[in-house]
Amino acid sequence: MKKNCLEIVRQKCENCMGCALGATRNNIVFSDGDAATAKIVLIGEAPGETEDETGRPFVGRAGQLLTEFLTEAGISRYRDVYIINTVKCRPPENRVPTDDEKAACRKFLEAQIDIIKPDAIILCGATALKSFVQLDKKQTISKVRGQWMTITVDGVEYKAMTIFHPSYLLRNHSMEEGSPRRLMQEDLRNIKETILPDRDFSDVVSASELTFGTLVNI
Numbered sequence: 001m002k003k004n005c006l007e008i009v010r011q012k013c014e015n016c017m018g019c020a021l022g023a024t025r026n027n028i029v030f031s032d033g034d035a036a037t038a039k040i041v042l043i044g045e046a047p048g049e050t051e052d053e054t055g056r057p058f059v060g061r062a063g064q065l066l067t068e069f070l071t072e073a074g075i076s077r078y079r080d081v082y083i084i085n086t087v088k089c090r091p092p093e094n095r096v097p098t099d100d101e102k103a104a105c106r107k108f109l110e111a112q113i114d115i116i117k118p119d120a121i122i123l124c125g126a127t128a129l130k131s132f133v134q135l136d137k138k139q140t141i142s143k144v145r146g147q148w149m150t151i152t153v154d155g156v157e158y159k160a161m162t163i164f165h166p167s168y169l170l171r172n173h174s175m176e177e178g179s180p181r182r183l184m185q186e187d188l189r190n191i192k193e194t195i196l197p198d199r200d201f202s203d204v205v206s207a208s209e210l211t212f213g214t215l216v217n218i
């Protein structure tokens, strides 16, 4: 049922020229993950070059790193998480999507969340965070990440947490205590324990078909 509803939304998205990004895309990047089993919706920023070529979100190096972090925490990217972006088409030169572009694409984002009805939403990076939370000047992603909060999407409240974007972690390799990578690890373990407390770790590894343990090598 969820998959049928999402397919209808996807077809509308495929024909969308609701903002200027539609004119330069090769593919819309609608989602990744199993809508029938996902308890978490993860929202990233926007498609990059590899995503635009393949039509799938988080498939470049940053996506590989995200998958590794999820797996390390005991979360299956393919079963537990439904991944989307704030906009479905790639901004030229990988720039940050504008407020107008995000507003034009918001209907697809809200429809996806409404159909999935996740137990939690992960806001991955500052662009996703700012799409749902009004920050004051003292608030930065470093200060709000890792905290459970409530966000409202189309009138419905959801439990949510902000995490670092994996692109940021590609520039910060340290796994020392307090480092961005260590904080990412702690945040995802927190999400796993809170939202998926009974999920078996070995189950995740077999589901993802990943070679575990390469976190520090990406």
Ligand code: SF4
Pocket (backbone or CB within 6 Å): 013, 016, 017, 018, 019, 020, 021, 022, 023, 028, 087, 088, 089, 101, 104, 105
């Ligand atoms: S980014 Fe969203 S609103 Fe803009 S053309 Fe693509 S699908 Fe339509």
